Amino acid sequence: MTGGDTTVLRVAGRPVARYVTRPELPARLSPRPYLHPVTTLAGTAVTELSPADHTHHLGVGVAVPDVEGHNFWGGRTFVRDQGPTELDNHGSQRHVAFQLRDEDGFVAQLRWMAAGAEVLRERRTVAATGLTDTAWALDLTFSLTNVTERLVSIGSPATNGRPGAAYGGFFWRARKEATAPDVFTPATEGEARAHGRPADWLALAGATWTLVFAGATEQTRRDPWFVRTGEYPGVGSSLAYGERLPIPPGQTAVRRIVTVVADGRLDREQAAALVRKAVTP
Template identity: 65%
Template sequence: MSTEPPTLLRCAGRTVARYTTRPDLAPDHAPRPYLHPVTTLAGRVVTEALPDDHPHHLGAGIAVADVAGRNFWGGRTFVRDRGSVELDDHGVQRHDGFKLCDPDGFVEELSWTAGGERLLREHRTVAATALTDSAWALDLTFSLTNTAGRDLSLGSPATNGRPGAAYGGFFWRAPKEATTPTVFGPGGGGGASGPAAAGERGSGADGEAAVHGFAADWVALAGEGWTLVFAGATAQTRSDPWFVRAAEYPGVGSSLAHAGRLAVPAGETFVRRVVTVVADGGLDRSGAAALVRKAVAS
């Protein structure tokens, strides 16, 4: 599925991820670089790519459903008053090259293009860091610059009329297993009792409904023999509500456009950093919080 061999990411003496830079995919998949498979240190695979339920889900990476009306997520496009429809509106994230590529990480330059026009330039940094003998961290920072020569904005199905579907930004598709994964957030995280507005943080409860649509320092997804803990590593990243799915399919991402579209004026840049703890076994709330503190500080 790639026009060149994947880039390997290593941590603690083993390969923990493969990064496909130029996937050979149909346009309606919104072709883009992605990490898959990503594994725990013991070798458990914790990503999924091209699953039957959502063939445009590609492991771990960056995807946005609406960039100035162009679909960089893949699949159908949600259109207000029409619903999800198949449109010829997909963009491509083109890998332009690595500025640095080491065994434990890389710095990459990308172009987001659609209809022959480059809308955004991306600078992406990915690094792997060992935390314990059973956990490591994937540190991903992306900065997007408006290169279109005019003001742009980013949207989501939610901003286009589909409630609860504010996905767009960082996204991690986990493997679907026989048992629905457990979801939980930080305890005592601020007592938010409804969908997050800008600046609200934390729900501090268990379950998909308790963390989806809230802004919190971190969110955990625990499956059969593995736990993923997703943490916002900057104040701006922590202000983005989390998009969480568990029952329908296992996936966690950020919501760049939650209550409204994200404006990106001509020439301006915005930056987000998400650090993901990848752990063998099950973590409780205190264990997840401890690893997040270590991961974000490293």
């Protein structure tokens, strides 16, 4: 399934993530570059690749279910008044080149292709930074530029008629364990209260690990979080929560998510402190 070129990210010499640029995947999974496995500094894996419950979940990356009707998420497409439907509308993200590549990060260019044409061009910047002896941060920025001569808009199942399913953008498929992880933000606890709401940061705590996701720009902080813990463990951003996100010709939509990857179960105070350290220039 991996195939192609890969890059290993390291923190203080320890491998913490592998980035696969050209995965060999069937079209219905919307082939795209991804990070997997991502691990804590102690070596605990905190991502899953193509799990049985959602084979189109590919570690950590950028996935969008509706770009002008093209599916860059994988799996079925939600059709208004019809529901999840198998369609031949899958796009793919094609790695073009690394503009910079070191052991602690890279800058890559990607082409979002659908029906034989380029719809979006992406500049993706990823960096791995040590925070403490038990925590590091994955900093991911993606910039989507409309390279067509017409307006391109990004949607979600929510904007297409499925309430609460506003996934699309940054997405992290986390490690599935016997017990669902806990989720909390600076002011709330639990999936029901965290899902669909913006928050400066959101934490997902498993048996021996914690992930803390933070929007690192004003626009990113305004995006509501997409959260799942009961059905499966996953956290993402919502580019199109209440309405479609338009990108005019030549314009660019930019988002930046910084994720703290920690060994152990953090409390609210510890999570907030690590986020401050990870996001502060």
